[in-house]
Amino acid sequence: MGKIEWAMWANEQALASGLILLTGGIVGVAGQFAGWQFAAYGVAAGVFVCLLEYPRGRRAKGTSVERTGQYCLTVCVKAFGPITRNYYVRAFLHAALCVPGGFMLATVLGCVCLGIASLIYLLAAIRGEQWLPILPKTETREKPRESIKEPPQNPPPRPPADLRRKRLEDVEGAAYVNPIPVTGSED
């Protein structure tokens, strides 16, 4: 039902994968297990993926919910232009990054999860989605129009209250003509 934005899910997955890769890498390095160099790589790759995926993209339709404090990273990611905008690049980048993680047990979970995220990004890219930054809208202040620069000089033209009271039995007689012509606002 409806158009699904796959890139949003891929983004959540890639961020979670980055964290899993980072955690696995820390465990591998701390335990000094065999192949701990791959774990060190996992730490670096995990941090990189987290930084890249932290700024959420703008939704094509509807309101976008940004993550806390993502503005700085949005500006950085936006600076790379088409490289970060295009989801094909992200899909292949994540696929390439996840491969070395598969050589060590501690990072294999991160590798699998990042691989899945890469596939979802590929799907998003095939459907033509792209990453657009969420930037605060600059509010344009309208120049105040001529008519409201000065306060009104005269009270509104009104006949007395008893004349204004609506008389249903005599609608014709209740109508009155304003002594001063009243113009409606033309906006």
Place this chain on the structure above:
Amino acid sequence: MAVSWRSWTANEGAKHIVLWLSANTVLFWKTFTLYCYGPQYYYLYKMLGLGLCLSRASAAVLNLNCCLVLLPMCRAVLAILRGSQKVNPWGVRRRAPKCVGTFVKTIFLCVCIPVVHVSAHLANVYSFSLLYSEEFPSLNIARHKGEVSWCVCFAVPGVTGVLLVFILFLMFTASSHGIRVCSYEIFWYTHNLFVVFYMVLLVHVAGGALKYQTNVEDHPPGCLGSNWTGGSDNVCRAEPHFQAHFPQTWLWVSGPLCLYCAERLYRYVRSCGRVTVESVVKHPCGVVEVRMLKSGFTARPGQYIVLNCPSVSSFECHPFTLTTCPTGTEATFGIHMRVLGDWTERFVELLLSEDSAETETLPVVQRRTYPKFYVDGPFGSSSEDVFNYEVSLCVAGGIGVTPFAGVLRALMGDWQHYKLRRLYFVWVCRELGSFYWFADLLCGLHQKLWQENRPDYLNIQLYLSKTEALQVCVGRQYQALSARLQVGRPRWPELLDDIGKSNKDKRVGVFCCGPKGISKALHQLCNSGRSCGTTFEYNKESFG
């Protein structure tokens, strides 16, 4: 603002979260120390070290939370619990059915604790390989010393463990707020993987990788060692014998799982009943009222139903609060549905589509073919508790008025036999047309109470929050409402102060169904101390 202790304890104190956190902490600590110091784990601990204790302690916490996580989702059971007047220790009836909140807190641990569990088991895999025990071969999983960790992992617990993490990863990433708002279908379909999760979990714990020593009396742990200080008469009488545990998780999880499955089966059978649409009425601001009939359907005011329409979507189910409940005389029940999103758009399209008749018959009778749909429910919500206070404040935002509409209709029927003595009804809308949804009901109830000499029973305050392009023009028959209509947002502190002054030393139930901003502000105000000794008990409405 200062938090009043009395108000805080009424709202938050003795909450289930304190119990739950304590249970988790105690369980973690007990299991940790058992594996660290228990004699039956002496040899295993020597091999695996801290990884053993951490992995088992986190597994115990996971057992508890995988068991608890199913309980808030047993909505029919909770609805029955809520309806029972006898069950209410520590306000359980008020606190228990906070389905989504309880569920999310439990899930928080179900997601964080596996990180500890998996990390500890990763360390265990390496320890099994590097510290292969030649002395006690039955204790090992690895086939020889230095076996590649991959191969150690290919045992049943390893493969199922990876699968569990993978499923949890898919479910967790699809359940963030952004995804639920953007593509609810992804969230819904991935969340149904919980069935696979539980099945794999039951297999995961049957692996039997970690063993305990069964004959501690005959072979005191460490008696073979050169630094044995047990005395000369304490000689090892036998070789240590190791055995895998009985999977405790089966005991933890089977009860709630059976309850949940029974409930789903009951709900499925209950929802199979035929639903007849009596009428479909279009209201302003994109709201459609649907009145239906279903044999044997009963509900209390404030409850909600879940609709499933196969013509729109086979698997999607959407909750709607009942605005009209079946009574003794009238079996019809109804909902007000706001068209927002593709499911409701399509459903309303099908409901309102004309039947294309090829021939006109006299008298012209419009035969409408309504789409077939299923109604599951009713399920309880906190709005049912409005009648359990002497004074209640109901705050509604826009279409959030629907739970209270059911309450007002019930009062229209017979207000005298409820415990409720005074109701403050605050309704905030963006557009004037929204008030017309229940203008007749409000005016009717107001009129009835005036005529029965209880003018102070119902206090209506309507607020129009959108102040641009105003044209406040309400029909003459709604004089009572137009007199109570204010432009702008309500000022909550002043409102609560007014209520407090008029109801000194009383317990006021506060019910909110609307935007997060309003409910958060009200919740904070309820916790802070108001004057006049009035306690405001906050009950948030949420769809589980």
